[in-house]
Amino acid sequence: MSCSVAIGTQWGDEGKAKMIDYFTKDADIVVRYQGGANAGHTVVVNGKKYVFHLVPSGILHKDKHCVVGNGLVLDPVQLMEEVESLELEGLDAKKRLFISDAVHLILPYHKALDAAMEEFRSQKIGTTNRGIGPCYADKCLRTGIRAGEIFDENTLKERVTIALKMKNLELEKVYNKPPFTLEEIMDILTVFRKKAGKMIINTQNYLHQSLKENKKILLEGAQGYALDIDHGTYPYVTSSNPTIGGALLGTGLNSFHVNEVIGIAKAYVTRVGEGPFPTEDTGSDGDRLRVNGKEFGSTTGRPRRCGWFDVELLKQSARINGLTSISLTKLDVLTGFGKIKVAVGYEKKGKKIDYFPSAELGTIKPVYEELDGWEEDIDRVMNYEDLPSGARDYIDFLEKAVGVKITVVSVGPGRESTFLRG
Structure with a gap:
């Protein structure tokens, strides 16, 4: 049995859809397990941009099946607009998409x-x-x-x-x-x-039967760990569980089926809307990250708040989700920064703490280390060895600090801009 889970590790917008599209090549079935049309999952293929709010991001692979799991809340009008749009593109979405009868x-x-x-x-x-x-x-x-x-x-x-x-x-x-x-x-x-009547089935049974047939299943989360209603920055959270528990509840699968939990992390951090954000940069560097990274919401169009990589946030996400690896996205956005900050811990009321607190986040201050950046453009790099030494050193630093292997790196929006780490 083979089931992988891809989970956002920050406040969403980590590039999950792009990575789901990348990992779909090794899967037979892709399942969205929670959230709803508040998600905006963007995939770029051959220069064409697709934004999915409900349809799983693996739908662009014509030989794969996709499932809207029981853990979602489904806008029927939005879903059919997405499906019909895909059909006009020549993608037989109605034949390859199943909807849980329990959604x-x-x-x-x-x-x-x-x-x-x-x-x-x-x-x-x-x-x-x-x-x-x-x-x-x-x-x-x-x-x-x-x-x-x-x-x-x-x-x-x-x-x-x-x-x-x-x-x-x-x-x-x-x-x-x-x-x-x-x-x-x-x-x-x-x-x-x-x-959509013919698309509605008992997806729990379908998924279990598929595993018995040795099919490979990929579970796709929306939002991210820090927006989880139980583990996130409450009350500034989503209404569901993007974390590993939500993946199981939202599909009907169990923990014995899961053999891989992939954390999707951006090389810096963003957040949309209100709520605490310890490493937010409200100055020129934050503005530069927003412009370089085109950080505007796919669903709302709102400008995202931008800041520096937060190690404790990732460590907490790794603990709660049981991450087995990390895929690091949007590394190219950091090109040109002479110094790159990384928050390696916090101070709370004058005392150093080594965990991501669940309350009183407004009272903590990040403790930063600064790393040398790089000047070379990397958006056309297609393998890890061709990255400049500064970029490789940055990845090495994050991996050691978080304690989870970074196995995949992304340096641009297209499929060709993603590669395994050497």
């Missing part, structure tokens, strides 16, 4: 509540307003609508009617927002059934 569906009232709650808060979370949190809340409250329920129209109407009574009451009475009608919601679900 919860995001409906218009989830998005309306998401926006209304963010507007209501005095301290903003920085939500994407895609309805993610309210849909996960309905899952926990046992009022959600799952994909497998759309085939029994009478029961579906009953379930939607009950949900609407609660949601419309909240929208009107608490937030002074307009309600939704039963017809609006049923129209969306009816169209989804007609377009």
Whole structure:
């Protein structure tokens, strides 16, 4: 049995989609296991840019199958827009994509509540307003609508009617927002059934059977470790578990199936939206990282906050996820910096600490070491040995500091800009 998991190790936007596309060549099935359309996974193939919000990033490989796992919250309209766009590109996505019958569906009232709650808060979370949190809340409250329920129209109407009574009451009475009608919601679900009904299956059973047939499975996370609702910088987190536990819960696989956990890490660190960010650089270096790295959200378009590599953040991610290797992305963005900072620890209230705290992050100060940079352009480098010595020294330093082998390096957006470390 062979199952690999690719996990973001920072605050998301680490280049997971590019690396999933790279690792898909060795897989038979690629599975998204959590999150929703708040993710923006970008893959560049032959100079063409693809952005996926729900469809797994392995879909561009025409001989691979992809799965939307039970751990996602799925916007049916967004999904079909992505699928139909891929079909127009000549990719037979409908034949190669399966949707879990246990996945919860995001409906218009989830998005309306998401926006209304963010507007209501005095301290903003920085939500994407895609309805993610309210849909996960309905899952926990046992009022959600799952994909497998759309085939029994009478029961579906009953379930939607009950949900609407609660949601419309909240929208009107608490937030002074307009309600939704039963017809609006049923129209969306009816169209989804007609377009995607044949794609909806019991994916847990499908994945277990595939493992018995010695198929290789790759699990794709969204967001990153530091946005995990349990282990991240709460409350400035996503509404799901991007970490290893979420990979198992979101697919129905178990720990005995997993033989590899790949951490995807950017050579510097970024964050979108609100929340603590110990190594953020708000000066000219941060601006330079943002421009060089084109750090603007694929989903929201918001400029990302930028800063320096954080060793303790990666060490904590490695511990919680059980990382077996690291793939380092966007190394090329650091070209031209005379000195490159790396945070190797923290000080909290005057005392040095050697862990990533779960609270009072606003009180910690990073302890930096500075490394020599390099001037040579590396975006056309195609093997590790051709990197300048400064870049290789930087990778060596990070590997030793974090304690996990860096096995893959990426120096550009395309497939050809990724290589194994020598």
